[in-house]
Amino acid sequence: MTRHGEPPSEQPSATTEEQALIPCSGGGGAAMRLIVPLQGIVQGHGGGGLVLGSLLPCVLFYAFQMYLKRSRSPPLNPPADVPEHRGVVRSSSRRRLPVRDAVLSARASLIAKSADSSYAAGDKRFLEDPYHLFDNPDGVMQLGLAENRLSLDLIDDWLAKNYKDTMLDQRQGALSIKGLATYQPFDGSLEFKTAIAGLMGQVMQGSVSFDPSRIVLTSGATPAIEILSFCLADIGNAFLVPSPYHPGYDRNIRWRAGIELIPVPCRSTDNFSISVASLERAYTRAKNRSVKVCGILFSNPSNPVGNLLRTETLLDIIDFATEKNIHVIADETFAGSIHGNEVFVSMAEVLNTDGVDRTRVHIVYSLSKVFCIPGVRVGIVYSFNECVLAATSRLSRFSISAPTHQLLISMLTDVKFIAQYLKMNRERLRIMYALLVSSLMELGVQCVKSIGGFYCWMDMSKLMKSYSEKGEFELWKVMLDLAKIHLTSGTAYHCIEPGWFRLCFTTLSRNDVPLLMERLKRVIHRQ
């Protein structure tokens, strides 16, 4: 049957019982953890193992069954099918059928029931009453969203000059139907991949070149990370993720791919940089609780901190991953948004070092941040592993619509424009960042030194009533209610230290800064 492309029938499947046990009571997991050590005993050395292996299982297994019987908690998600002994007979009239709720899957229940984030609450307030310098100067300032509005005019100008040559059929001056009318390759066209590879090379300032055949395109960084995770780990496996990390990982990896994320805390005393020693500790702890770690995931430049990983750290991470035989995922979404004086080193560049195992390293990239165009939805998986490329390209459904496709190819291959854009955007980011940091410093608010990204990572712990997560939440609320400032607090990023906030400065103009500082003063000088 596989000749027609259906997956082989021996794909892993769990039984009803496993499904019932695992999400509902956790009993399934416990049972499996019991079986495996026992198996070790049975398979043990000499006759003693055999005796123990026949005795211990009986006692433990029986005790375990009794425990299960007594302590089973009510199921999170009751089984959908009716036990036969209830004697429900199929009725000829549909009105007589019992009314029951059609239940969601356990994995979707978690998603549907999960509380809205404070980000969502802040965003709602912003949408109801959005700040504008002239039209609504008392409105809520949106400083939570990493959207770059500093260089919109550059893109706008390019579009005004070029849309006719790129999107419209020369013959009749209208939009070309050609691309709209056909299915495109699911992982992106070679033409677009080549344009993207060129752009990535330009972003890295020629320090490394990119091979279009190693690119799989997705509809934004979100599916790129989700599909890649799906391919690198199974359900219940884990990734180590230096924290603070972007909460989007929780949505895309934990929710969708069912992979556990183990935060590896970075601290302010280390400028929130990653150490291999803490990766090692987290790995060992996971191993001790029988969780299989399949990879390390990090953002570089870091989101939310904005600092960079140096070459030596990147090599250490690869060494660590090679020793443990796990994967490395480098999220370089903000690589095109460097504004500081340090040089950004891409994982792709480090992989040219002799002796490095490239096949375990995968890079995620996106067009949303480098340009001001999250609306177009282009994400990139870049991998040196042929199997990963094969699997991700089969899973991807890259879906940029045809008119935009043509438009972007033209824009990305306009090398001169791109070079100018990158330079000007970098300069604008630099000026805005410097202005924000110095203004904050005048108020006594310190920021970690950022090199890339659209944000400052601010230490506001001194303004909290109590040094705790609760204190941080109260401060977040005061900023929203009293100062009408919507930003995201460190807890959302799994930051181990309370009192840190990410402030996105790219939605502001320079003229907004004095008012922002006035508002922050209200928070600082509150009773």
Added chain:
Amino acid sequence: MTRHGEPPSEQPSATTEEQALIPCSGGGGAAMRLIVPLQGIVQGHGGGGLVLGSLLPCVLFYAFQMYLKRSRSPPLNPPADVPEHRGVVRSSSRRRLPVRDAVLSARASLIAKSADSSYAAGDKRFLEDPYHLFDNPDGVMQLGLAENRLSLDLIDDWLAKNYKDTMLDQRQGALSIKGLATYQPFDGSLEFKTAIAGLMGQVMQGSVSFDPSRIVLTSGATPAIEILSFCLADIGNAFLVPSPYHPGYDRNIRWRAGIELIPVPCRSTDNFSISVASLERAYTRAKNRSVKVCGILFSNPSNPVGNLLRTETLLDIIDFATEKNIHVIADETFAGSIHGNEVFVSMAEVLNTDGVDRTRVHIVYSLSKVFCIPGVRVGIVYSFNECVLAATSRLSRFSISAPTHQLLISMLTDVKFIAQYLKMNRERLRIMYALLVSSLMELGVQCVKSIGGFYCWMDMSKLMKSYSEKGEFELWKVMLDLAKIHLTSGTAYHCIEPGWFRLCFTTLSRNDVPLLMERLKRVIHRQ
């Protein structure tokens, strides 16, 4: 921590051992299946149960451990982490690290390793040597792809007349940057949902109206089906799917969502229509092997058969699902492509019947087929279940790019154009279908009576050397090699009877038909 939108930490997770057992040897599943009946004994009635419960587990469990020890097959996907006793010490030089393959997840391995389909093989041949009436009359005819080229000119004309008013900023006559520059709602804008609801109502010829708030938009029908499945069943659960069914379901549901698809065979003697009796049998068989069935999935109009489900059958299916407390997914992707004389009844219409439980019914829809624009990637989940809407909208990353967004809203709300398009497209489909079926009949090839879709479902069993899957494959190969006809065979659709083929006629023009028949004659009269 949930205040920031992270999912609760108690999400289902499996241990390393479970992961190692389930995909590799199947031992995990067996162990779980063993535990559960034993538990029944332990929890059994009276003292006998208790005695049995203390004795039987010992014997069976020990026997099972011995069995596992002896019969464990080499793992499909060896564990990624190195056992500690191998004594691998972290080396300071990366060159001395052991070289090992970074492994894929078990679920991705299946995808990466699965053989290319015969469809892919035929498509490759087509792309190398594509037929064209004048430019390449000896080339391969693409009759495997459900792409509608019959009404491209209508869309083209509309675009030529309207693109300026819709996509370009009136002020400067250029593309508007507005939509490109911002993140859009992940499940689609209300404006676009309203336009879609209007279109769906027009497609159903006013027999039912659609509520925009019940729509979740996705990037094509593929993610619509995948996300919906994710929400309705957990890994290892199953859907009943009347066969023949589209192989895309295997990719989107089995591969991505990890849900088993149980084909419920429909036969030529019943005109390949669904019977509740066969659903009942498949359900019982699944139950007997402890597989939890969570839903029924079917396409209406059927892809690949093209027949319709009548109101009474739809109601029977809902009754069946209500009795079993499972979901119903109606894939109505081809609802806008009716060409026969029967009236298409949408599941949405049937749900207006008194006493029907609407909350378990979900409809999938797409713009790719009703218009000739698969390149724009718009899929729709339509559900009456609030929980399903909440979960799917959180999972969706609808990513139509901003310029196309404006364009489509304008097109879909041009009610007069839509009405005219639907009418003309229907007429063109009708003419082409009638021409194909009558031409095939002259060659002695019978087709099932289709009412909707872009295809004929042909019985070519008489042309097979042997009445088997092998005979069908040989015939498929003869058609590709000898007659240069690329179409898809019934096995790809899990058809229980060999010798059926789906021929898509919408990529042809009327002038191509005589040549197609000449080519088929070569197959019929071969030695």
